[in-house]
Amino acid sequence: MALTDTNRPARRWRLDPSLIIVVLLLAAVVIAGFALSDRFGTTRNFMNVLEQASALGFASLGQALVVLVGGIDLSIGAVVTASTVLMAGVVETNPALMIPMIFGTLLFGAAIGFMNGYVTLRTGVHPLIVTLGTASILQGAVLIYTLQPTGGVPFWFEEFAYGRIGGVVPISGVVMLLCFALVWAFLKYSQTGRAIYAVGGSPEAARLTGIRASRITLLAYSASGFFAALAGAYYVSRTGVGDPRVGDPMTLASITPVILGGLILGGGKGNILGVLLGVFLISLLSNLLNYMNVSTFIQWVIQGLIIIFAVSIYVHKGKKL
Amino acid sequence: MIRLDGITKVFPGVKSLDKVSFEARAGEIHALLGENGAGKSTLIKTMAGAYIPEEGSIHFDGQERRWASPKEAKDAGIHIIYQELMLFPELTVAENIFIGDPPKTRFGTIDYKTMQARATETLSRLGHALDPRALVKELSVADQQMVEIAKALVGDTKLLVLDEPTAVISGREAELLFDRVKRLRDEGVCIIYISHRLEEIFAIADRVTVLKDGQYVGTRDIGALDRDRLVAMMVGRELEDIFPRKKLPAPDAAPVLSVRDLRAPPRVKDVSFDLFAGEILGLAGLVGAGRSEVAHAIFGSMPRSDGAVTLAGEAFNTPTPRQAIDRGLGFLTEDRKGEGLMLQLDMAANVTAPTLPEFTTASGLDRAQEVQAAADEIRRFRIAIPGPKYGVSQLSGGNQQKILFGRWTRACRRVLIHDEPTRGVDVGAKVEIYEIIRKLADEGVGILVISSELPEVVGLCTRVLVMREGVITGEVTGAEINEETIMRHATAATRGAAA
Numbered sequence: 163m164a165l166t167d168t169n170r171p172a173r174r175w176r177l178d179p180s181l182i183i184v185v186l187l188l189a190a191v192v193i194a195g196f197a198l199s200d201r202f203g204t205t206r207n208f209m210n211v212l213e214q215a216s217a218l219g220f221a222s223l224g225q226a227l228v229v230l231v232g233g234i235d236l237s238i239g240a241v242v243t244a245s246t247v248l249m250a251g252v253v254e255t256n257p258a259l260m261i262p263m264i265f266g267t268l269l270f271g272a273a274i275g276f277m278n279g280y281v282t283l284r285t286g287v288h289p290l291i292v293t294l295g296t297a298s299i300l301q302g303a304v305l306i307y308t309l310q311p312t313g314g315v316p317f318w319f320e321e322f323a324y325g326r327i328g329g330v331v332p333i334s335g336v337v338m339l340l341c342f343a344l345v346w347a348f349l350k351y352s353q354t355g356r357a358i359y360a361v362g363g364s365p366e367a368a369r370l371t372g373i374r375a376s377r378i379t380l381l382a383y384s385a386s387g388f389f390a391a392l393a394g395a396y397y398v399s400r401t402g403v404g405d406p407r408v409g410d411p412m413t414l415a416s417i418t419p420v421i422l423g424g425l426i427l428g429g430g431k432g433n434i435l436g437v438l439l440g441v442f443l444i445s446l447l448s449n450l451l452n453y454m455n456v457s458t459f460i461q462w463v464i465q466g467l468i469i470i471f472a473v474s475i476y477v478h479k480g481k482k483l
Numbered sequence: 484m485i486r487l488d489g490i491t492k493v494f495p496g497v498k499s500l501d502k503v504s505f506e507a508r509a510g511e512i513h514a515l516l517g518e519n520g521a522g523k524s525t526l527i528k529t530m531a532g533a534y535i536p537e538e539g540s541i542h543f544d545g546q547e548r549r550w551a552s553p554k555e556a557k558d559a560g561i562h563i564i565y566q567e568l569m570l571f572p573e574l575t576v577a578e579n580i581f582i583g584d585p586p587k588t589r590f591g592t593i594d595y596k597t598m599q600a601r602a603t604e605t606l607s608r609l610g611h612a613l614d615p616r617a618l619v620k621e622l623s624v625a626d627q628q629m630v631e632i633a634k635a636l637v638g639d640t641k642l643l644v645l646d647e648p649t650a651v652i653s654g655r656e657a658e659l660l661f662d663r664v665k666r667l668r669d670e671g672v673c674i675i676y677i678s679h680r681l682e683e684i685f686a687i688a689d690r691v692t693v694l695k696d697g698q699y700v701g702t703r704d705i706g707a708l709d710r711d712r713l714v715a716m717m718v719g720r721e722l723e724d725i726f727p728r729k730k731l732p733a734p735d736a737a738p739v740l741s742v743r744d745l746r747a748p749p750r751v752k753d754v755s756f757d758l759f760a761g762e763i764l765g766l767a768g769l770v771g772a773g774r775s776e777v778a779h780a781i782f783g784s785m786p787r788s789d790g791a792v793t794l795a796g797e798a799f800n801t802p803t804p805r806q807a808i809d810r811g812l813g814f815l816t817e818d819r820k821g822e823g824l825m826l827q828l829d830m831a832a833n834v835t836a837p838t839l840p841e842f843t844t845a846s847g848l849d850r851a852q853e854v855q856a857a858a859d860e861i862r863r864f865r866i867a868i869p870g871p872k873y874g875v876s877q878l879s880g881g882n883q884q885k886i887l888f889g890r891w892t893r894a895c896r897r898v899l900i901h902d903e904p905t906r907g908v909d910v911g912a913k914v915e916i917y918e919i920i921r922k923l924a925d926e927g928v929g930i931l932v933i934s935s936e937l938p939e940v941v942g943l944c945t946r947v948l949v950m951r952e953g954v955i956t957g958e959v960t961g962a963e964i965n966e967e968t969i970m971r972h973a974t975a976a977t978r979g980a981a982a
Binding site for chain 2: 352353367
């Protein structure tokens with residue numbers, strides 16, 4: 163690739179400038195971690211964080227795709243919840259259905275996402291409202307079905323969350339990294355990936371260059387539902403049950419890494435790797451603060467400050483460009 | 484009243500004003516003229532303290548001034564009315580006029596009675612009458628403009644700048660506006676009037692200053708000028724040098740696009756025409772006549788209710804943009820930033836957007852090949868951009884348009900529809916764009932040019948269709964192609980409303 167870029171001397175690796183902020187913040191957290199806690203900087207701890215970060219990773223990955231096409235998905239938390247209840251509820255009585263239900267749950271999530279996209283396109287209602295409505299419907303339905311954590315899965319399914327490759331690397335974390343790698347390559351090297359950026363940035367211009375914009379939007383929302391369901395599967399694996407409230411914090415949580423990673427709400431711009439770094443940033447930060455016995459509430463305050471700080475820098479940089 | 488000497492204002496990479504001097508007197512209407520990008524707005528903003536010039540001095544009302552903020556200039560008596568009106572639609576006329584400093588009662592609350600009385604009084608100074616309690620959103624645009632001007636009269640305005648005030652109003656309303664503005668001049672206000680429309684300049688201005696490419700060209704009394712000399716000043720060359728030589732398509736050329744009884748409600752009512760290979764066909768008409776909609780309906784980006792379209796000999800009746808492109812029909816839209824370019828993608832991605840499959844191999848997008856293709860277009864159209872991987876949003880209108888030429892000429896070799904091909908483009912680039920269009924026609928592409936700029940239609944096209952209210956009302960060819968004939972067809976039965 164570098165060979166044909168005749169304008170400037172080839173450089174093998176260059177940091178995408180939009181990632182600088184999240185990289186710096188991440189570095190700050192890691193350095194602070196090494197300095198402030200002796201339990202932080204161990205392989206064991208990093209692997210634990212990687213495992214625990216996977217749910218947030220899946221949810222943010224889906225959110226990021228929707229944000230890239232210029233939308234937003236507020237139903238992610240509800241899809242996570244509904245997926246756990248659906249999976250654990252069905253499998254409890256029929257353990258043989260475990261494997262089909264893994265696919266079934268992911269399909270369910272994708273279908274919900276597809277509906278979100280379809281209704282948004284068909285009615286022209288802002289996705290914020292459509293997905294909020296979907297969230298309310300799903301959450302209501304789940305709570306009609308059960309108020310308590312319910313259901314169960316075969317023991318072996320816990321391997322997804324707790325299993326370690328070679329006793330070290332968590333399976334769930336690896337799956338998350340793989341998902342990010344696939345989506346990254348897809349966005350960068352496929353026509354459809356390019357179309358996602360085009361549709362997000364300039365829907366009308368995209369349509370007039372022959373891009374089938376509706377299909378792209380549907381794909382992004384479906385992917386968001388799919389990854390939310392994957393986060394749900396992770397929770398079932400971790401807790402063994404379907405929990406009617408587990409997804410509550412996930413909707414807003416899924417937006418944080420997207421913002422920290424430098425994606426523009428409104429669409430069309432941003433690097434998916436920034437989102438992954440955002441996930442690490444949030445996860446490592448909360449891990450470190452836990453070690454320092456900082457209360458959850460203060461953690462929220464700190465997280466809020468970081469978000470506003472990061473975004474104000476992005477906005478400032480955006481103006482200069 | 485105001486004098487600017489040797490003003491230079493530099494933006495990253497561009498010298499927007501280069502040692503420009505300008506002077507306007509109290510009690511005159513001074514027109515400021517220039518093509519897009521000539522530096523008119525920059526000059527105005529410098530006067531008003533919105534920009535701080537790198538060099539040069541500003542004298543206002545007899546004193547040298549260095550505005551620290553727009554507010555300071557405003558307090559000194561400079562008031563600017565921008566094209567987009569700065570009104571609050573949900574507030575009343577009186578509230579809008581006194582938005583900055585409403586009259587107060589003894590208790591410090593807003594004194595509505597006094598405010599309404601003073602609003603009526605201020606409007607009557609303009610010779611205008613409006614209900615001060617009416618909501619601004621319920622007024623016509625022309626009345627809204629009066630409210631905007633009344634705002635200027637509340638303070639002690641000595642210099643009033645009007646930035647293209649007639650862009651949004653019709654002929655009769657414009658006359659009313661001119662009348663009001665002349666009243667203010669006679670009261671001794673200094674008025675700077677910016678417009679593209681030359682007829683207006685002759686109707687209203689006392690003196691004219693022309694800018695071109697950020698440089699001062701000259702100032703003349705209006706009586707010492709005629710239309711042609713003014714154009715020559717703005718353009719910097721004679722009209723004959725702008726357009727390439729016309730060439731008729733070969734007499735045996737086949738129609739590449741045939742449109743019969745096309746209807747696309749609400750704007751397109753009945754349109755039929757043929758476009759031949761190698762022809763440059765104009766589509767003229769007033770704004771709102773349905774010209775762009777015809778293009779969208781042919782291209783498949785707007786539904787048709789009726790009609791038959793034949794593209795290169797094959798029926799094309801259930802179109803989508805994708806199919807249009809695949810069959811060699813391209814559409815360069817009027818709104819370059821909204822419907823043309825993808826501002827958040829780089830130049831290379833913009834060029835290849837409709838032809839991405841060409842750059843896709845088994846392992847995905849071949850970015851190297853894409854960049855190479857874009858580099859070819861940069862050379863072919865002499866696009867001023869550092870490289871294919873750079874963004875497009877900061878480029879000049881001309882360069883943006885050339886990128887779109889690169890995109891569409893790669894993709895579509897049969898028919899290209901150009902909607903306002905030179906809008907927002909400076910003269911130098913216009914000449915290049917006309918040459919490109921001519922060259923494409925010579926290569927056998929059928930070209931449809933939609934344009935509101937009559938000189939462009941007249942100078943470029945070998946045949947012109949004129950539309951009015953969704954219907955083609957005339958076709959002119961050869962020596963008949965002139966502004967008067969076209970306007971006659973464009974306004975034929977609606978003389979009352981237009982012209």
